[in-house]
Amino acid sequence: MTVTTNGFVEGCLPEELKKVLRSVASELGDVIDDMDSIQVIPLKGAMTNEVYQINWPLNDKRDLVRKVLVRIYGEGVELFFNRDNEVQTFECISKHGQGPRLLGRFAEGRVEEFIHARTLSAADLRDPDVSALIASKLREFQNLEMPGSKNVVLWDRMRNWLKEARTLCTHKDAKEFRLDALEEEICVLEKELSRDDQAIGFCHNDLQYGNIMMDEETRLITIIDYEYSSYNPIAYDIANHFCEMTANYHTETPHILDFGAYPGLEERKRFVHNYLSSGGDQPNDAEINQLVEDAEKYTLANHLLWGLWGIISGYVNDIDFDYKEYARQRFRQYWLRKPALLGSDCICSE
Known part of the structure; x- marks a missing residue:
């Protein structure tokens, strides 16, 4: 696994997130055989959450990759808004075709569709x-x-x-x-x-x-x-x-x-x-x-x-x-x- 951030301790994804990523991959028709094949790229500019692009190979040659976005919730954000309400809003907006799809959730964050823009x-x-x-x-x-x-x-x-x-x-x-x-x-x-x-x-x-x-x-x-x-x-x-x-x-x-x-x-x-x-x-x-x-x-x-x-x-x-x-x-x-x-x-x- 290639990790270019210190956001995940010692380069290890949380076990719950690994499980969610495997589930997301399966729903998208992919298979993650080896977690070491996953690439984690930090995305800068967030002031509340930590946001990462996560890639995994789509074939043995690894010249094609699937991209998803992982959002790690920031500390103390529950003081600003209700997370369950925010996820409900996210899903509703997605159904309106106005934003990325929600692909999976875990205790510390969620997995979203990667917007190619x-x-x-x-x-x-x-x-x-x-x-x-x-x-x-x-x-x-x-x-x-x-x-x-x-x-x-x-x-x-x-x-x-x-x-x-x-x-x-x-x-x-x-x-x-x-x-x-x-x-x-x-x-x-x-x-x-x-x-x-x-x-x-x-x-x-x-x-x-x-x-x-x-x-x-x-x-x-x-x-x-x-x-x-x-x-x-x-x-x-x-x-x-x-x-x-x-x-x-x-x-x-x-x-x-x-x-x-x-x-x-x-x-x-x-x-x-x-x-x-x-x-x-x-x-x-x-x-x-x-x-x-x-x-x-x-x-x-x-x-x-x-x-x-x-x-x-x-x-x-x-x-x-x-x-x-x-x-x-x-x-x-x-x-x-x-x-x-x-x-x-x-x-x-x-």
Whole structure:
């Protein structure tokens, strides 16, 4: 077995995973005679899970291989979402033909279909043609009919994560991140941003470039990784994507965000136009401007939520990523942008 990662102790796959891989191979019409023939390749860029490409030979000459993807769940992720619900979402999206198939499960992770497409890069998000494809696919994704409640999850999720952060934080960190003030801030945002006429859809909620794949030949876009997916305002999901344009997770300092790279007004309008027009109708300027404005305000909710994620992850996850510095940047941006987007006089009223 060729192993190019230290993720599996001493180059050994867990026995349960070996059993699952043999079962998956059998269901695909393959036979794994020798576990030493398996090749394990780490895939970089994940910030919560460890992800590996696993290959095994399809014939004696070993010039053809089967590829699958193995996802090892990260430490502490149960604080962010319910894993059983996430797997149910994964299977439902797969049935809609929107993502990879679930091939097998084991205690520490799962085996997924390997998507024969490339993961996008940070630069791809700024390519107007690729961005238009993402906008269209995002609208298609948000229109999926998913089982369960259609209620907005954002505000309860934010409050739950704040509770977890308070439980985990030292007094010093709680003071630095102003955790005592955040309950009121969440209240402010919910009051100011919630409208009866806002569109609600099944949102991905983590539309960073690493969760978007593209087939180079067909130009088809596939959105992957649904841990945080839920019903939310579509403007929140679009805002999340805009915020992710400030990140490049494949540098020496992946936790550092470049808010100077946040898309300008015309770029945001172009994305929203492509998003709205992908349904077949031509949106008017008022519709475009309204969604752009709504998305801009929802960047504040994104900064608070992912700031809390950074705090919690810093305590429970050992992945080589400076989560607390990431959190500092998100909170700093929240306090910087709030006066311009909501006004400095917003208060929480019962």
